[in-house]
Amino acid sequence: MRYTSSLAPVGDERGMVMVIIAIALTMILGFTGLAVDSIRVHNANESLQAAIDSAALAAAIGQRDGGPSQARVMAAQYAAKNTANGYPVSLANEDLELGNWDPKTHTFTPVPASEEASASAIRVIGRLSSARGNPVSLPFMSVLGRNNADVITSATATFGGGLLDMVVLQDVTGSFKNELNQALIADHLLLDCLNERADPDSLFGIDVFTGVATEITPMRQIATDYNQLNMKLNTIQPCGQPLMPKCSGTNQAAGLRAAVDTLKATPPSGARAHRAIVMVSDGEPSCSKKSGSCTSNSQIIADANRVADEAAALDISIFSIYYSGNGAAGSAFLEGLVRGDGFFIAEPQAAALSNALREVCFSMPARLVD
Amino acid sequence: MNAFKNRGAEKGTALVEAAIALPLVLLLILGLAELSLLFLGQQDVTYAARSAVRVLAVEDGTGAQARAEASDRLGTKAKDATITVTEPDPANPADCDVRVRIDVPAASIKPVNFFGFYSGDISAVVTMRKEDC
Numbered sequence: 001m002r003y004t005s006s007l008a009p010v011g012d013e014r015g016m017v018m019v020i021i022a023i024a025l026t027m028i029l030g031f032t033g034l035a036v037d038s039i040r041v042h043n044a045n046e047s048l049q050a051a052i053d054s055a056a057l058a059a060a061i062g063q064r065d066g067g068p069s070q071a072r073v074m075a076a077q078y079a080a081k082n083t084a085n086g087y088p089v090s091l092a093n094e095d096l097e098l099g100n101w102d103p104k105t106h107t108f109t110p111v112p113a114s115e116e117a118s119a120s121a122i123r124v125i126g127r128l129s130s131a132r133g134n135p136v137s138l139p140f141m142s143v144l145g146r147n148n149a150d151v152i153t154s155a156t157a158t159f160g161g162g163l164l165d166m167v168v169l170q171d172v173t174g175s176f177k178n179e180l181n182q183a184l185i186a187d188h189l190l191l192d193c194l195n196e197r198a199d200p201d202s203l204f205g206i207d208v209f210t211g212v213a214t215e216i217t218p219m220r221q222i223a224t225d226y227n228q229l230n231m232k233l234n235t236i237q238p239c240g241q242p243l244m245p246k247c248s249g250t251n252q253a254a255g256l257r258a259a260v261d262t263l264k265a266t267p268p269s270g271a272r273a274h275r276a277i278v279m280v281s282d283g284e285p286s287c288s289k290k291s292g293s294c295t296s297n298s299q300i301i302a303d304a305n306r307v308a309d310e311a312a313a314l315d316i317s318i319f320s321i322y323y324s325g326n327g328a329a330g331s332a333f334l335e336g337l338v339r340g341d342g343f344f345i346a347e348p349q350a351a352a353l354s355n356a357l358r359e360v361c362f363s364m365p366a367r368l369v370d
Numbered sequence: 371m372n373a374f375k376n377r378g379a380e381k382g383t384a385l386v387e388a389a390i391a392l393p394l395v396l397l398l399i400l401g402l403a404e405l406s407l408l409f410l411g412q413q414d415v416t417y418a419a420r421s422a423v424r425v426l427a428v429e430d431g432t433g434a435q436a437r438a439e440a441s442d443r444l445g446t447k448a449k450d451a452t453i454t455v456t457e458p459d460p461a462n463p464a465d466c467d468v469r470v471r472i473d474v475p476a477a478s479i480k481p482v483n484f485f486g487f488y489s490g491d492i493s494a495v496v497t498m499r500k501e502d503c
Contacts, residue, residue: 017387025395032402039409046413050420050496057427058499074499081467081497272429366501367428 033140037149044085044128044136045151051082051089052126052155053368059096059122060157060366068116072096075124085128085136085151092132097123101158101369103199104223108156108370120197120362121158121369127151156370160362163273164194165203165219165266169259170236171281172208173250175326177238182350183280183323186357187233190278193361195226201269204229205262209255210239211248211291219266249288252281252337253303256318260311276317276342278360280353282326284333301333312339321356322346404480411447411479411492418443419470419494426457426468427498433457440472450478452491458500471495 055075062074075096079089099110101121108123128134128151135148168187172180191204200223206216217232239247259277268275285300294300308318317340322331324346335344343363345356422440425431431439433455441448456469473491 017384018391021388021391021395025398028395028399029402032399032406036402036406036409039406039413043409043413043416046416046420047494050416050423053420053424054427054496054498057501061499061501078497078499082495368424 029140030144033143037138037141040138041136041149041151045153047082048084048089048126048128048151049153049155051079051084052124052153053157054082055079055089055091055096055126056122056124056155056157057366057368059124060159063098063119063122064159064362064366068098068119071098071122075122079124079126084126085134087134089126091124091126095125095127097125099123101156101197103197103369106370120160121156123154123156123370125152125154154370155368157366157368158197159366160193160197160364162199162364162367162369163202163268163270164198164364165205165263165269165273165275166190166194167205167207167219167259167262167277168233169213169255169277169279169281170206170208171210171250171255171279171283172236172239172244173210173282173286174239174247175250176282176323179282179323179325179350179353180236180238183353184233184236186280186353187236188230189354190357190361191222191226191229191233193358195222197361198222198364199269202273203266203269205259205266206232206236207255207258207262208236208244209251209258210245211251211254211286211288212245212293213251213254213258214243214245215258215262216243218262221269246290248291249286249294250281250283251287251291251293251300252279252285252334253300253307254291254293255279255281256304256307256311256337260307260314260316263316264314274317274341274364275315276319276340276360276364277311278319278321278357279334279337280321280323280357281334282323284331304333304337308337308339316340317342319360320344321353321360323350323353324348325350407480408476408488408492411474411476412494414444414447415451415472415474415492416494416496419472419496422453422455422472423468423470423496423498426455426470427500430501436468436470440470444472444474447474447478450475466500467497468500469495469497 055078058078059071059075063071079091097110098116098119137148202222203219204222205219285297287294319342320334322334325348338344418440421443422436425436425439437453440453452473454471458465473493476488
Protein backbone atom coordinates (compact mmCIF):
# COMPACT_ATOMS: atom_id res chain seq x y z
CA MET A 1 0.00 0.00 0.00
CA ARG A 2 2.88 2.28 -0.75
CA TYR A 3 0.79 4.48 -3.01
CA THR A 4 -1.63 5.49 -0.28
CA SER A 5 1.10 7.01 1.77
CA SER A 6 2.01 9.34 -1.05
CA LEU A 7 -1.56 10.59 -1.28
CA ALA A 8 -2.53 11.01 2.32
CA PRO A 9 -0.83 11.84 5.54
CA VAL A 10 0.38 8.86 7.37
CA GLY A 11 -1.97 8.08 10.14
CA ASP A 12 -5.28 8.19 8.26
CA GLU A 13 -5.50 6.12 5.06
CA ARG A 14 -9.16 5.27 5.50
CA GLY A 15 -11.31 6.07 2.46
CA MET A 16 -8.38 6.42 0.10
CA VAL A 17 -9.50 3.50 -2.08
CA MET A 18 -12.94 5.08 -2.25
CA VAL A 19 -11.39 8.34 -3.47
CA ILE A 20 -9.36 6.56 -6.13
CA ILE A 21 -12.35 4.52 -7.19
CA ALA A 22 -14.52 7.63 -7.31
CA ILE A 23 -12.02 9.32 -9.65
CA ALA A 24 -11.61 6.20 -11.75
CA LEU A 25 -15.34 5.64 -11.85
CA THR A 26 -15.98 9.14 -13.12
CA MET A 27 -13.53 8.54 -15.95
CA ILE A 28 -14.88 5.09 -16.72
CA LEU A 29 -18.44 6.35 -16.67
CA GLY A 30 -17.51 9.29 -18.85
CA PHE A 31 -15.83 7.20 -21.52
CA THR A 32 -18.35 4.38 -21.42
CA GLY A 33 -21.19 6.87 -21.50
CA LEU A 34 -19.57 8.52 -24.49
CA ALA A 35 -19.40 5.14 -26.21
CA VAL A 36 -23.01 4.28 -25.43
CA ASP A 37 -24.26 7.68 -26.54
CA SER A 38 -22.18 7.45 -29.74
CA ILE A 39 -23.78 4.12 -30.53
CA ARG A 40 -27.21 5.67 -29.96
CA VAL A 41 -26.35 8.46 -32.40
CA HIS A 42 -25.11 5.93 -34.99
CA ASN A 43 -28.25 3.95 -34.42
CA ALA A 44 -30.45 6.96 -35.08
CA ASN A 45 -28.35 7.71 -38.16
CA GLU A 46 -28.84 4.16 -39.49
CA SER A 47 -32.62 4.34 -39.03
CA LEU A 48 -32.79 7.82 -40.53
CA GLN A 49 -30.72 6.71 -43.54
CA ALA A 50 -33.12 3.82 -44.19
CA ALA A 51 -36.08 6.22 -44.06
CA ILE A 52 -34.38 8.78 -46.28
CA ASP A 53 -33.33 6.12 -48.81
CA SER A 54 -36.97 5.05 -48.97
CA ALA A 55 -38.14 8.65 -49.40
CA ALA A 56 -35.59 9.44 -52.12
CA LEU A 57 -36.39 6.33 -54.13
CA ALA A 58 -40.13 6.98 -53.92
CA ALA A 59 -39.57 10.63 -54.84
CA ALA A 60 -37.58 9.64 -57.95
CA ILE A 61 -40.42 7.37 -59.05
CA GLY A 62 -42.88 10.18 -58.29
CA GLN A 63 -40.87 12.68 -60.32
CA ARG A 64 -40.61 10.26 -63.25
CA ASP A 65 -44.30 9.38 -63.23
CA GLY A 66 -45.97 12.61 -62.14
CA GLY A 67 -43.54 15.50 -61.74
CA PRO A 68 -42.30 17.58 -58.78
CA SER A 69 -45.53 17.71 -56.78
CA GLN A 70 -45.90 13.93 -56.85
CA ALA A 71 -42.22 13.58 -55.95
CA ARG A 72 -42.76 15.69 -52.82
CA VAL A 73 -45.91 13.84 -51.80
CA MET A 74 -44.27 10.43 -52.21
CA ALA A 75 -41.10 11.49 -50.40
CA ALA A 76 -43.12 12.63 -47.39
CA GLN A 77 -45.32 9.55 -47.53
CA TYR A 78 -42.45 7.04 -47.58
CA ALA A 79 -40.36 8.93 -45.04
CA ALA A 80 -43.30 8.73 -42.64
CA LYS A 81 -43.64 4.98 -43.20
CA ASN A 82 -40.31 4.56 -41.44
CA THR A 83 -39.12 5.55 -38.01
CA ALA A 84 -35.91 7.04 -36.71
CA ASN A 85 -35.12 7.73 -33.08
CA GLY A 86 -38.45 6.10 -32.27
CA TYR A 87 -40.67 8.40 -34.31
CA PRO A 88 -41.98 8.48 -37.89
CA VAL A 89 -39.66 10.55 -40.05
CA SER A 90 -41.09 13.85 -41.21
CA LEU A 91 -39.75 16.02 -44.01
CA ALA A 92 -39.95 19.78 -44.38
CA ASN A 93 -40.22 21.44 -47.77
CA GLU A 94 -36.55 22.35 -47.87
CA ASP A 95 -35.56 18.72 -47.23
CA LEU A 96 -36.25 17.77 -50.83
CA GLU A 97 -34.22 19.15 -53.72
CA LEU A 98 -34.77 18.42 -57.39
CA GLY A 99 -31.88 18.52 -59.80
CA ASN A 100 -29.66 16.44 -62.01
CA TRP A 101 -27.11 13.78 -61.27
CA ASP A 102 -23.82 13.61 -63.10
CA PRO A 103 -22.67 9.99 -62.96
CA LYS A 104 -19.19 10.90 -64.21
CA THR A 105 -18.37 13.34 -61.43
CA HIS A 106 -20.78 11.76 -58.95
CA THR A 107 -22.34 15.11 -58.16
CA PHE A 108 -25.87 16.36 -57.68
CA THR A 109 -26.72 19.81 -59.01
CA PRO A 110 -30.02 21.37 -57.87
CA VAL A 111 -32.10 23.16 -60.49
CA PRO A 112 -34.16 26.34 -59.98
CA ALA A 113 -37.86 25.93 -59.24
CA SER A 114 -38.73 26.85 -62.84
CA GLU A 115 -36.79 23.82 -64.14
CA GLU A 116 -37.93 21.27 -61.58
CA ALA A 117 -40.23 19.54 -64.05
CA SER A 118 -37.23 18.42 -66.12
CA ALA A 119 -35.15 17.29 -63.15
CA SER A 120 -34.09 13.65 -63.15
CA ALA A 121 -32.63 13.32 -59.68
CA ILE A 122 -33.90 14.00 -56.18
CA ARG A 123 -31.91 14.59 -53.05
CA VAL A 124 -33.69 14.12 -49.75
CA ILE A 125 -32.14 15.34 -46.52
CA GLY A 126 -33.16 13.80 -43.21
CA ARG A 127 -32.76 15.78 -40.04
CA LEU A 128 -33.00 14.87 -36.38
CA SER A 129 -32.01 18.20 -34.91
CA SER A 130 -32.62 20.67 -32.13
CA ALA A 131 -33.96 23.10 -34.71
CA ARG A 132 -36.64 20.55 -35.61
CA GLY A 133 -37.25 19.64 -32.00
CA ASN A 134 -36.27 16.01 -32.48
CA PRO A 135 -32.55 15.66 -31.68
CA VAL A 136 -31.04 12.43 -30.39
CA SER A 137 -30.83 12.67 -26.59
CA LEU A 138 -27.54 11.84 -24.90
CA PRO A 139 -28.34 10.61 -21.37
CA PHE A 140 -24.73 9.96 -20.40
CA MET A 141 -23.15 12.95 -22.04
CA SER A 142 -25.72 15.19 -20.43
CA VAL A 143 -23.65 14.85 -17.24
CA LEU A 144 -20.93 16.71 -19.11
CA GLY A 145 -23.39 19.32 -20.38
CA ARG A 146 -24.19 17.85 -23.80
CA ASN A 147 -27.85 16.95 -23.73
CA ASN A 148 -28.42 15.95 -27.34
CA ALA A 149 -26.92 15.61 -30.81
CA ASP A 150 -28.09 16.50 -34.30
CA VAL A 151 -28.11 13.80 -36.96
CA ILE A 152 -28.30 14.85 -40.60
CA THR A 153 -28.12 12.47 -43.52
CA SER A 154 -29.07 12.51 -47.18
CA ALA A 155 -29.89 10.21 -50.08
CA THR A 156 -29.97 10.89 -53.80
CA ALA A 157 -32.04 8.87 -56.22
CA THR A 158 -32.29 9.20 -59.95
CA PHE A 159 -34.10 7.63 -62.83
CA GLY A 160 -32.67 6.93 -66.26
CA GLY A 161 -29.36 6.31 -64.55
CA GLY A 162 -27.25 3.41 -63.44
CA LEU A 163 -25.66 0.85 -65.72
CA LEU A 164 -27.68 0.66 -68.93
CA ASP A 165 -26.64 -1.57 -71.82
CA MET A 166 -28.85 -0.71 -74.75
CA VAL A 167 -29.12 -1.72 -78.38
CA VAL A 168 -30.96 0.46 -80.85
CA LEU A 169 -32.63 -1.69 -83.47
CA GLN A 170 -33.50 0.58 -86.36
CA ASP A 171 -35.89 -0.33 -89.16
CA VAL A 172 -34.32 0.78 -92.49
CA THR A 173 -36.95 -0.70 -94.81
CA GLY A 174 -38.05 1.14 -97.92
CA SER A 175 -41.36 2.19 -96.35
CA PHE A 176 -39.45 4.00 -93.59
CA LYS A 177 -37.17 5.79 -96.06
CA ASN A 178 -38.82 9.22 -95.80
CA GLU A 179 -38.87 9.24 -92.01
CA LEU A 180 -35.48 7.65 -91.43
CA ASN A 181 -33.71 10.97 -90.84
CA GLN A 182 -36.18 11.84 -88.09
CA ALA A 183 -35.73 8.40 -86.59
CA LEU A 184 -31.95 8.85 -86.63
CA ILE A 185 -32.29 12.22 -84.86
CA ALA A 186 -34.22 10.34 -82.20
CA ASP A 187 -31.51 7.64 -82.04
CA HIS A 188 -28.84 10.34 -81.53
CA LEU A 189 -30.98 11.87 -78.81
CA LEU A 190 -31.24 8.54 -77.03
CA LEU A 191 -27.45 8.17 -77.15
CA ASP A 192 -27.02 11.74 -75.83
CA CYS A 193 -29.49 11.07 -73.04
CA LEU A 194 -27.68 7.88 -72.00
CA ASN A 195 -24.33 9.68 -72.20
CA GLU A 196 -25.64 12.32 -69.80
CA ARG A 197 -27.49 10.11 -67.37
CA ALA A 198 -26.25 6.55 -67.42
CA ASP A 199 -23.25 5.23 -65.60
CA PRO A 200 -20.07 5.90 -67.64
CA ASP A 201 -19.47 2.15 -68.00
CA SER A 202 -22.80 1.65 -69.80
CA LEU A 203 -22.76 0.10 -73.27
CA PHE A 204 -24.51 0.98 -76.51
CA GLY A 205 -24.89 -1.06 -79.69
CA ILE A 206 -26.60 -0.49 -83.03
CA ASP A 207 -28.35 -2.92 -85.38
CA VAL A 208 -30.49 -2.27 -88.46
CA PHE A 209 -32.93 -4.55 -90.20
CA THR A 210 -35.10 -5.12 -93.22
CA GLY A 211 -35.85 -8.75 -94.09
CA VAL A 212 -32.37 -9.41 -92.75
CA ALA A 213 -30.36 -7.69 -90.05
CA THR A 214 -26.93 -6.05 -89.99
CA GLU A 215 -24.90 -5.14 -86.95
CA ILE A 216 -23.64 -1.55 -87.31
CA THR A 217 -21.56 -1.70 -84.17
CA PRO A 218 -21.14 -4.18 -81.33
CA MET A 219 -21.61 -2.99 -77.76
CA ARG A 220 -19.29 -0.08 -76.99
CA GLN A 221 -18.73 1.90 -73.85
CA ILE A 222 -20.80 5.07 -74.12
CA ALA A 223 -18.47 7.33 -72.16
CA THR A 224 -15.29 6.44 -74.05
CA ASP A 225 -16.74 5.76 -77.52
CA TYR A 226 -19.43 8.41 -77.61
CA ASN A 227 -18.05 10.09 -80.77
CA GLN A 228 -17.57 6.79 -82.60
CA LEU A 229 -21.11 5.75 -81.70
CA ASN A 230 -22.45 9.01 -83.11
CA MET A 231 -20.45 8.42 -86.29
CA LYS A 232 -21.84 4.90 -86.53
CA LEU A 233 -25.39 6.27 -86.25
CA ASN A 234 -24.53 8.67 -89.07
CA THR A 235 -23.70 5.74 -91.35
CA ILE A 236 -27.28 4.44 -91.20
CA GLN A 237 -29.11 4.88 -94.50
CA PRO A 238 -32.17 3.35 -96.14
CA CYS A 239 -31.88 -0.26 -97.27
CA GLY A 240 -29.84 -1.08 -100.35
CA GLN A 241 -27.29 1.67 -99.65
CA PRO A 242 -23.64 0.77 -98.90
CA LEU A 243 -23.21 -1.16 -95.65
CA MET A 244 -26.99 -1.44 -95.27
CA PRO A 245 -29.01 -4.65 -95.68
CA LYS A 246 -30.77 -5.21 -98.97
CA CYS A 247 -34.40 -4.17 -99.26
CA SER A 248 -36.13 -7.47 -98.53
CA GLY A 249 -39.33 -7.00 -96.60
CA THR A 250 -39.65 -6.41 -92.88
CA ASN A 251 -38.56 -9.14 -90.53
CA GLN A 252 -38.64 -7.97 -86.90
CA ALA A 253 -37.65 -11.46 -85.82
CA ALA A 254 -34.35 -11.17 -87.72
CA GLY A 255 -33.81 -7.74 -86.18
CA LEU A 256 -34.48 -8.93 -82.65
CA ARG A 257 -32.26 -11.97 -83.20
CA ALA A 258 -29.39 -9.67 -84.19
CA ALA A 259 -30.02 -7.32 -81.26
CA VAL A 260 -30.07 -10.16 -78.73
CA ASP A 261 -26.87 -11.56 -80.25
CA THR A 262 -25.24 -8.12 -80.09
CA LEU A 263 -26.07 -7.90 -76.38
CA LYS A 264 -24.99 -11.48 -75.71
CA ALA A 265 -21.67 -11.05 -77.51
CA THR A 266 -20.37 -8.59 -74.91
CA PRO A 267 -20.41 -9.19 -71.16
CA PRO A 268 -22.77 -6.82 -69.32
CA SER A 269 -21.19 -3.63 -68.04
CA GLY A 270 -21.87 -4.81 -64.50
CA ALA A 271 -23.69 -7.35 -62.41
CA ARG A 272 -26.60 -4.96 -62.00
CA ALA A 273 -26.61 -3.61 -65.56
CA HIS A 274 -30.04 -3.08 -67.04
CA ARG A 275 -30.07 -4.47 -70.60
CA ALA A 276 -32.59 -3.39 -73.20
CA ILE A 277 -33.40 -3.38 -76.90
CA VAL A 278 -35.12 -0.34 -78.39
CA MET A 279 -36.77 -1.34 -81.64
CA VAL A 280 -37.91 1.49 -83.91
CA SER A 281 -40.09 0.20 -86.71
CA ASP A 282 -42.82 1.46 -88.97
CA GLY A 283 -44.96 -1.49 -89.65
CA GLU A 284 -46.22 -4.97 -89.68
CA PRO A 285 -44.06 -7.92 -90.70
CA SER A 286 -43.60 -8.45 -94.40
CA CYS A 287 -42.00 -11.69 -95.51
CA SER A 288 -39.99 -11.31 -98.70
CA LYS A 289 -38.51 -14.29 -100.48
CA LYS A 290 -35.48 -12.12 -101.27
CA SER A 291 -34.54 -12.15 -97.61
CA GLY A 292 -34.39 -15.92 -97.41
CA SER A 293 -35.16 -15.57 -93.71
CA CYS A 294 -38.86 -16.42 -93.62
CA THR A 295 -41.63 -18.35 -95.26
CA SER A 296 -44.63 -16.28 -94.16
CA ASN A 297 -45.67 -13.29 -92.10
CA SER A 298 -47.09 -15.55 -89.45
CA GLN A 299 -43.72 -17.24 -89.17
CA ILE A 300 -42.08 -13.84 -88.57
CA ILE A 301 -44.62 -13.16 -85.82
CA ALA A 302 -43.97 -16.50 -84.16
CA ASP A 303 -40.19 -16.18 -84.49
CA ALA A 304 -40.20 -12.61 -83.17
CA ASN A 305 -42.16 -13.63 -80.10
CA ARG A 306 -39.85 -16.57 -79.53
CA VAL A 307 -36.76 -14.31 -79.70
CA ALA A 308 -38.51 -11.78 -77.44
CA ASP A 309 -39.12 -14.55 -74.90
CA GLU A 310 -35.48 -15.54 -75.13
CA ALA A 311 -34.53 -11.91 -74.46
CA ALA A 312 -36.86 -11.79 -71.45
CA ALA A 313 -35.28 -14.98 -70.12
CA LEU A 314 -31.92 -13.22 -70.33
CA ASP A 315 -33.39 -10.27 -68.39
CA ILE A 316 -33.31 -8.08 -71.49
CA SER A 317 -36.18 -5.57 -71.74
CA ILE A 318 -37.69 -4.72 -75.11
CA PHE A 319 -39.08 -1.28 -75.99
CA SER A 320 -41.16 -1.19 -79.13
CA ILE A 321 -41.46 2.21 -80.81
CA TYR A 322 -43.89 2.16 -83.68
CA TYR A 323 -44.04 4.89 -86.30
CA SER A 324 -47.69 4.65 -87.34
CA GLY A 325 -47.68 7.47 -89.93
CA ASN A 326 -47.40 5.13 -92.89
CA GLY A 327 -50.91 3.90 -92.40
CA ALA A 328 -50.17 0.36 -91.25
CA ALA A 329 -53.35 -1.26 -90.09
CA GLY A 330 -52.39 -2.29 -86.62
CA SER A 331 -49.66 -2.56 -84.11
CA ALA A 332 -50.77 -5.42 -81.88
CA PHE A 333 -47.79 -7.46 -83.12
CA LEU A 334 -45.25 -4.77 -82.24
CA GLU A 335 -46.97 -4.09 -78.94
CA GLY A 336 -46.84 -7.80 -78.15
CA LEU A 337 -43.06 -7.84 -78.43
CA VAL A 338 -42.62 -5.67 -75.34
CA ARG A 339 -40.77 -7.48 -72.58
CA GLY A 340 -39.43 -6.69 -69.10
CA ASP A 341 -39.41 -3.00 -68.20
CA GLY A 342 -40.02 -2.00 -71.81
CA PHE A 343 -43.17 -0.39 -73.19
CA PHE A 344 -44.88 0.36 -76.46
CA ILE A 345 -45.33 3.76 -78.05
CA ALA A 346 -47.27 4.36 -81.26
CA GLU A 347 -46.19 7.67 -82.76
CA PRO A 348 -47.88 9.05 -85.90
CA GLN A 349 -45.45 11.99 -86.22
CA ALA A 350 -41.90 11.18 -87.28
CA ALA A 351 -40.63 14.38 -85.67
CA ALA A 352 -42.03 13.18 -82.34
CA LEU A 353 -39.99 9.97 -82.35
CA SER A 354 -37.39 11.94 -80.35
CA ASN A 355 -39.90 12.37 -77.55
CA ALA A 356 -40.61 8.64 -77.59
CA LEU A 357 -36.93 7.75 -77.25
CA ARG A 358 -36.44 10.40 -74.55
CA GLU A 359 -39.26 8.67 -72.70
CA VAL A 360 -37.36 5.38 -73.07
CA CYS A 361 -34.24 6.96 -71.60
CA PHE A 362 -36.14 8.52 -68.70
CA SER A 363 -38.12 5.38 -67.98
CA MET A 364 -35.18 3.32 -66.83
CA PRO A 365 -35.44 2.21 -63.23
CA ALA A 366 -35.10 4.67 -60.41
CA ARG A 367 -32.18 3.92 -58.15
CA LEU A 368 -30.29 5.30 -55.24
CA VAL A 369 -27.00 6.75 -56.37
CA ASP A 370 -25.66 8.47 -53.28
CA MET B 371 -13.09 0.29 16.33
CA ASN B 372 -10.02 1.04 18.33
CA ALA B 373 -8.13 -1.33 16.19
CA PHE B 374 -8.74 0.89 13.14
CA LYS B 375 -7.36 3.97 14.85
CA ASN B 376 -4.19 2.10 15.28
CA ARG B 377 -1.67 2.69 12.47
CA GLY B 378 -0.83 -0.93 12.29
CA ALA B 379 -4.42 -1.95 12.07
CA GLU B 380 -5.10 0.35 9.07
CA LYS B 381 -3.20 -1.95 6.79
CA GLY B 382 -6.35 -3.87 5.87
CA THR B 383 -8.59 -0.87 5.42
CA ALA B 384 -7.83 -0.36 1.74
CA LEU B 385 -8.46 -4.01 1.07
CA VAL B 386 -11.83 -3.88 2.75
CA GLU B 387 -12.78 -0.70 0.86
CA ALA B 388 -11.66 -2.23 -2.39
CA ALA B 389 -13.60 -5.38 -1.63
CA ILE B 390 -16.74 -3.31 -1.20
CA ALA B 391 -16.25 -0.88 -4.09
CA LEU B 392 -14.74 -3.03 -6.85
CA PRO B 393 -17.73 -5.34 -7.31
CA LEU B 394 -19.92 -2.25 -7.66
CA VAL B 395 -17.58 -0.75 -10.22
CA LEU B 396 -17.41 -4.04 -12.07
CA LEU B 397 -21.17 -4.36 -12.07
CA LEU B 398 -21.54 -0.85 -13.40
CA ILE B 399 -19.06 -1.42 -16.23
CA LEU B 400 -20.67 -4.71 -17.16
CA GLY B 401 -24.08 -3.03 -17.10
CA LEU B 402 -22.89 -0.36 -19.50
CA ALA B 403 -21.33 -3.03 -21.69
CA GLU B 404 -24.69 -4.79 -21.75
CA LEU B 405 -26.41 -1.56 -22.75
CA SER B 406 -23.82 -0.98 -25.49
CA LEU B 407 -24.37 -4.47 -26.87
CA LEU B 408 -28.10 -3.81 -27.07
CA PHE B 409 -27.60 -0.58 -28.98
CA LEU B 410 -25.02 -2.16 -31.27
CA GLY B 411 -27.41 -5.03 -31.90
CA GLN B 412 -30.15 -2.55 -32.78
CA GLN B 413 -27.81 -0.93 -35.31
CA ASP B 414 -27.00 -4.28 -36.94
CA VAL B 415 -30.67 -5.24 -37.11
CA THR B 416 -31.63 -1.90 -38.69
CA TYR B 417 -28.82 -2.20 -41.23
CA ALA B 418 -29.86 -5.75 -42.10
CA ALA B 419 -33.50 -4.68 -42.59
CA ARG B 420 -32.43 -1.75 -44.76
CA SER B 421 -30.19 -3.92 -46.94
CA ALA B 422 -32.86 -6.59 -47.29
CA VAL B 423 -35.63 -4.21 -48.28
CA ARG B 424 -33.37 -2.68 -50.93
CA VAL B 425 -33.01 -6.11 -52.52
CA LEU B 426 -36.78 -6.12 -52.98
CA ALA B 427 -37.30 -2.47 -53.86
CA VAL B 428 -34.36 -1.64 -56.10
CA GLU B 429 -32.96 -4.92 -57.31
CA ASP B 430 -36.33 -6.55 -57.98
CA GLY B 431 -35.22 -9.46 -55.82
CA THR B 432 -37.40 -12.18 -54.38
CA GLY B 433 -38.47 -12.64 -50.79
CA ALA B 434 -35.96 -15.48 -50.46
CA GLN B 435 -33.17 -13.24 -51.73
CA ALA B 436 -34.16 -10.52 -49.28
CA ARG B 437 -34.12 -13.04 -46.40
CA ALA B 438 -30.71 -14.27 -47.53
CA GLU B 439 -29.41 -10.69 -47.59
CA ALA B 440 -30.79 -10.05 -44.09
CA SER B 441 -29.25 -13.27 -42.75
CA ASP B 442 -25.94 -12.38 -44.33
CA ARG B 443 -25.94 -8.96 -42.66
CA LEU B 444 -27.04 -10.35 -39.31
CA GLY B 445 -24.22 -12.89 -39.18
CA THR B 446 -24.41 -15.10 -36.12
CA LYS B 447 -27.55 -13.32 -34.92
CA ALA B 448 -29.43 -14.73 -37.90
CA LYS B 449 -29.98 -18.14 -36.31
CA ASP B 450 -32.41 -16.72 -33.74
CA ALA B 451 -33.84 -13.97 -35.91
CA THR B 452 -37.37 -13.84 -37.27
CA ILE B 453 -37.30 -12.19 -40.70
CA THR B 454 -40.68 -11.18 -42.07
CA VAL B 455 -40.84 -10.04 -45.69
CA THR B 456 -43.99 -8.37 -46.97
CA GLU B 457 -44.32 -7.96 -50.72
CA PRO B 458 -47.01 -6.06 -52.65
CA ASP B 459 -50.39 -7.75 -52.82
CA PRO B 460 -50.81 -8.87 -56.46
CA ALA B 461 -54.56 -8.45 -56.11
CA ASN B 462 -54.11 -4.78 -55.24
CA PRO B 463 -52.35 -2.85 -58.03
CA ALA B 464 -52.08 0.21 -55.79
CA ASP B 465 -49.98 -1.70 -53.28
CA CYS B 466 -46.34 -1.10 -54.15
CA ASP B 467 -44.80 -1.32 -50.69
CA VAL B 468 -42.16 -3.80 -49.68
CA ARG B 469 -41.37 -4.22 -46.02
CA VAL B 470 -38.81 -6.15 -44.05
CA ARG B 471 -39.19 -6.66 -40.34
CA ILE B 472 -36.49 -8.32 -38.30
CA ASP B 473 -36.91 -9.43 -34.70
CA VAL B 474 -33.93 -10.76 -32.81
CA PRO B 475 -34.24 -11.86 -29.17
CA ALA B 476 -32.16 -9.59 -26.97
CA ALA B 477 -30.67 -12.69 -25.35
CA SER B 478 -28.94 -13.64 -28.59
CA ILE B 479 -27.49 -10.15 -28.97
CA LYS B 480 -26.01 -9.89 -25.46
CA PRO B 481 -24.33 -13.07 -24.34
CA VAL B 482 -24.41 -11.91 -20.72
CA ASN B 483 -27.35 -10.57 -18.82
CA PHE B 484 -26.03 -8.75 -15.77
CA PHE B 485 -28.73 -6.17 -15.31
CA GLY B 486 -31.46 -7.65 -17.46
CA PHE B 487 -32.02 -4.27 -19.10
CA TYR B 488 -34.14 -5.73 -21.79
CA SER B 489 -35.33 -9.24 -22.45
CA GLY B 490 -37.70 -8.74 -25.40
CA ASP B 491 -36.86 -8.56 -29.09
CA ILE B 492 -34.61 -6.08 -30.84
CA SER B 493 -36.63 -5.10 -33.90
CA ALA B 494 -36.35 -3.02 -37.03
CA VAL B 495 -38.87 -2.38 -39.78
CA VAL B 496 -38.03 -0.66 -43.06
CA THR B 497 -40.58 0.10 -45.75
CA MET B 498 -39.81 1.14 -49.32
CA ARG B 499 -41.71 1.53 -52.55
CA LYS B 500 -40.98 -1.21 -55.02
CA GLU B 501 -39.43 0.39 -58.07
CA ASP B 502 -40.85 -2.03 -60.57
CA CYS B 503 -44.50 -1.76 -59.58
